[in-house]
Amino acid sequence: MADSAGQGTTSYVEADGFDRDMNYLDDRITRNGEQWPVEPGRYHLVAARACPWASRAIIVRELLGLQDVISLGTPGPTHDARSWTFDLDPGGRDPVLGIERLQEAFFARVPDYPRGITVPAVVDIPSGKVVTNDFPQITQDLFFEWRDHHRDGAPDLWPDDVREEMESVMERVFHEVNNGVYRCGFAGSQRAYDRSYARLFDALDWLEERLADRRYLMGDAITEADVRLFTTLVRFDPVYHGHFKCNRNKLSEMPVLWAYARDLFQTPGFGDTVDFEQIKKHYYVVHQDINPTGIVPAGPDLTGWGTAHGRG
Structure with a gap:
């Protein structure tokens, strides 16, 4: 089975329900x-x-x-x-x-x-x-x-002073969030899904707390860690909440993460590269095993991405 990003193959394992081919x-x-x-x-x-x-x-x-x-x-x-x-x-x-x-x-x-x-x-x-x-x-x-x-003034996406901590944060984000939504969506059993769901929302709660007192994951400046988290967050309500059954709550119902995601979305280089229609069409059409009708949902309302975030 190919996962929705075409990233190699996936297989079901009892512990987590999903294994990404990283070769x-x-x-x-x-x-x-x-x-x-x-x-x-x-x-x-x-x-x-x-x-x-x-x-x-x-x-x-x-x-x-x-x-x-x-x-x-x-x-x-x-x-x-x-x-x-x-x-x-x-x-x-x-x-x-x-x-x-x-x-x-x-x-x-x-x-x-x-x-x-x-x-x-x-x-x-x-x-x-x-x-x-x-x-x-x-x-x-x-x-x-x-x-x-690089252009003049390009951000330091891998700052030396927080490199070790940043790599630890990115590792957790990758396994529990970036890959976590797929682990829920491709779960091969109820047990695997329940475990994956708990892991995902434990990580999202951790991020909600971490970002409560800092603008970005590593402090006051955008890093690679923010890029890696953003690409999952921006797909959460349009796709992962329903299609992958990651439905404890929407991103828009987590006040800190929702404001953080909007802050990034409104930053040049982030939101102007996002195409929500392509994102929805990709997941709902390609995943015939999860969505055999191929119907692409009309919602959700995505106008909130442009609203004030208050993170500055």
């Missing part, structure tokens, strides 16, 4: 790299706006001002068992790579690539080959390896 093409683009050196204009980031893991890379690219350095390809919100497709582009082809399916770039690198065709993926434009689809490493390298090309 990726893990080459890296580095400043001193021989095969894949940092080089403006050479690489194409393929990242669907519907996917929370890919959205991280889109946001970080925007925050760091890398738009003119690394081009962006955005597949449509739905995919079949084979691959994400570029159905939003004229002629159904990515205008930079000239391909209809992201699968073509994976096969150019590894013929008959056997794993999931996932986003985000960074493609070497001259060869048409995928360099990496290792989503946590991609955003880290956009910060550390592409620093010479």
Whole structure:
């Protein structure tokens, strides 16, 4: 079974009900790299706006001002068992790579690539080959390896003075929140679902408390940790609350997290990269086992994202 972000495969395990395949093409683009050196204009980031893991890379690219350095390809919100497709582009082809399916770039690198065709993926434009689809490493390298090309005033997404604590926070957010919603949605038994539900809301309560006395997860400035949490929070009410049965309460009913999420949404680089219609269409159409009718719900009302947050 492919999860809703097309991130490899999932399997049911009794303890948690869900296991994410984290095996990726893990080459890296580095400043001193021989095969894949940092080089403006050479690489194409393929990242669907519907996917929370890919959205991280889109946001970080925007925050760091890398738009003119690394081009962006955005597949449509739905995919079949084979691959994400570029159905939003004229002629159904990515205008930079000239391909209809992201699968073509994976096969150019590894013929008959056997794993999931996932986003985000960074493609070497001259060869048409995928360099990496290792989503946590991609955003880290956009910060550390592409620093010479960041815009003036770009945020320090990996500050030295809180690095150790930040990595601990991100680890908990990944397992309990980012992955936690999927663990609920893909639970293979009532027991697995109940355990996953409790873990998710324990973590959300912890975040509600943590953010009560600080503007962002690590203090007064946006970091990578905020990017990683935001992409789940922005999908919570439109998708995870109903579709994945994460329904103890809505995000909009958690006053601190709701204000925090709106604060980020209204920050350039965050909300302006979000497409709620694509997000809803992706989950409700692709997940035929969870939503066999393919009906995409009309709600919820999302106008609240633009309201004052009071976090400044």
